[in-house]
Amino acid sequence: MLQIPLWKRALVILICLSALAFSLPNLFYERVERHNDAVALMELGQDGADLRADRALWPEWAPSYLVNLGLDLRGGAHLLAEVHVSDVYADRIDGLWPEVRDRLRDERAVVGNVRRMPSDDAAVLRVAVSNPAGIDRALEVVRELARPMQTLTGIGARDLEVRREGDEIVVTLSEAERLATDDRTMRQSLEIIRRRVDEVGTREPTIQRQGADRILIQVPGIGSAAELKDLIGTTARLTFHPVIRQTSDGDTVPGPREVIYPSMDDPGVYYVLEQTPVVTGEQLVDAQPDFDQNSRPAVSFRFNPAGGRAFGLYTAENIGSPFAIVLDGEVISAPVIQSHIPGGSGIITGRFTVEESTQLAILLRAGALPAEMTFLEERTIGPELGQDSIDAGKIAAIVAMGAVLLFMILSYGFFGLIANIALMLNVAMIFALLSLIGATLTLPGIAGIVLTIGMAVDANVLVFERIREEMRTARGPARAIQLGYEKALSAILDANITTFITAAILFTLGSGPVRGFAVTLGLGIITSVFTALFVTRLMVVFWFERRRPKTIEI
């Protein structure tokens, strides 16, 4: 009557044992963490007595997966940034101008002179030609610049839109191209933020894209969100511009295609520069902190071949003229070109401290962010508060566990003991699963586990109550136990599936702490159904087979 095939028994026991094995490392969290760090470093080729000692803290053959601790438990910084994706349109349009100009110059006989007109919107290129009769030919020429795009929806979509407005030719990015550009901008931003965070070398940062134009950055162990913001909030866009003149009047209105930038170190000094840079930081291949001839901190850099060629050509043609090095809209320095600089390497001097030159080198090496960002949300949690929460959560979980265990034994005696073993296995399974899938445990997640401790006994209670009822009518205890499990099944499944649905919805729609809670709640439901239907049943059957009691007290 109470038969369970051997393979099923073996499987259930195997699952329980592996749950214990995989949850065990979490009991020795610090040791295992140091072991894991040491292993990771040694794989990268580092070695040393300390590392070996750390590695020896935990046996090599044992499972070493750990539950990730969330920011609220470990301490660290959290930022939600919005990327101004439309900034990039202006750059793209700006980069188009030389090409448009050259094409139209080839057609000078028909279109006459070509002039770039000022535009209110930087993402719009306006071009006027002096011969109105040639404007149709000019449109045709410019349209040839538009490249076909490969998109899923638009067949024959092109990346540029060229139209005529009065005497002007107006060039903008097409809608499809804007979307594609946005996507590229986001991917670049993510990559660059990742590189910058990695350069600082903190553990397990989370850098995720959220929605169309947001990036979520979580870095455990960093002192404050402000620190993190300094690191990733700087655009670090380095450009080299020809200097038109220097002025002390910040209100000077620059001419068309000119810009005015302040000096970084000298207040009251401004430079009027040509808007289109000669070379940009995108063409850098390396940047290192360095010192100049006078042993002042500086940053040395090297261009890629294309950048090096452009830089060399420009310096050869403009010996004796000043040349501005601009970082994020501020002029670091504007040296006079002394000689032709071939080879594409150089040095940036300014009034840097050693820290500043190191930071600048990191930022330049990691690359500039393609667009500016604003921070919509920022959170800093101190490590002490995190530790407090862990301690409080631990104590609460232990007390909760103790109370429930006691209550179950008082209510169901021997069967209560079985439910208790199942409950402890249940908690082990939750931790094993959390460790294996690399989920993050947050403070609400701990609450989810404690809630599961309370609710996990529910399935067992349903079965035991049912067995009690069946004992009154059924023929013998074996039959009662079997009927108890059978008849309670529908209630257990229905009740848990509905709760699981809400956990799943929490997970998909929730964010941050809510998600952490949903994960532990959902896993808790799965494991508690498993333990109630298989583990306690197996234990009851084992006991029954050995004792063969005439009657059971439940």
Next chain:
Amino acid sequence: MRLKLVPEQTSVNFLGSWRYTFSISMLLMVLSAIAFFSIGLNFGIDFRGGTSIRTEARQPVDVAAYRSAIGTLSVGDIAISEVFDPTYGPERNVAMIRIQAQDGDEAMTPEILAQVELALQEVDATLQFTSVESVGPKVSGELVQSAILAVVAALAAVLFYIWLRFEWQFALGAVAALVHDIVLTIGLFSVLQIRFDLAIIAALLTIVGYSLNDTVVVFDRIRENLIKYKKRDILDVMNLSLNETLSRTVITSLTTLLALGSLFVLGGDVIRGFVFAMIWGVVVGTWSSVFVAAVVVKWLGVKRDWSKNDSDKGGTQFATGD
């Protein structure tokens, strides 16, 4: 000696005075709605934007001094409250400071934040900032939307599932019970002015889950007994089912409350509001399974003939194999 909280055979007439109990529930819902619209919820920064700073100091918290220190910076509305916890000694004095959202979409700029921290440290040099959280108004608006969406989606999914497994009357009964639980929780939070943030939404949805768990167990038994006793009055069948599941209801509620209770006392002040919501949810959830869900089903009436293969009528049961 075995602890028996509920005698083996009970015959409590739960639904005998269902008119009164149901009226109590309705009244409480109306009062909750009044509280919500007149007092309103004490939204945390997740939902209305702003900055919240948690401070810890050796010296006792001086709310007035903190207030005047920040007040000189003209950052707008500030609210300061001291945090009490039984586990803190006299050396640990914790306060929460909340500053209203600044202009624009952004979180508070580091410059203003540094000024605030500096001003506070002038009041008390031992002051430490154990957590600083800032949410821009743009995000908080979206968080409200997604929270409401989550609750509505959960209700819809549950409605669908129960309709699939039982009958539409049961689905409406269960959802009525859930709405009752959510409304009462929001009402209590309005009256007590407990901070309402993202975690409370998670608590609300857990209440939905727990209450549902309870309701479904009762429904399952009602369905079983409706098949068993085809001729008995529906009120009798329901009472019988409630009595049969009473022991389980009491034990499960108690174990859950034991776990939540220890979390409430020992789990620290950070999640106390969250745990409080869940404790309240367990209590109202258990109440609503009986006095709202079952009553609504009784009201709507339910088909009495479950004997046929009813796969064509929507209700399906899991096979109770071997």
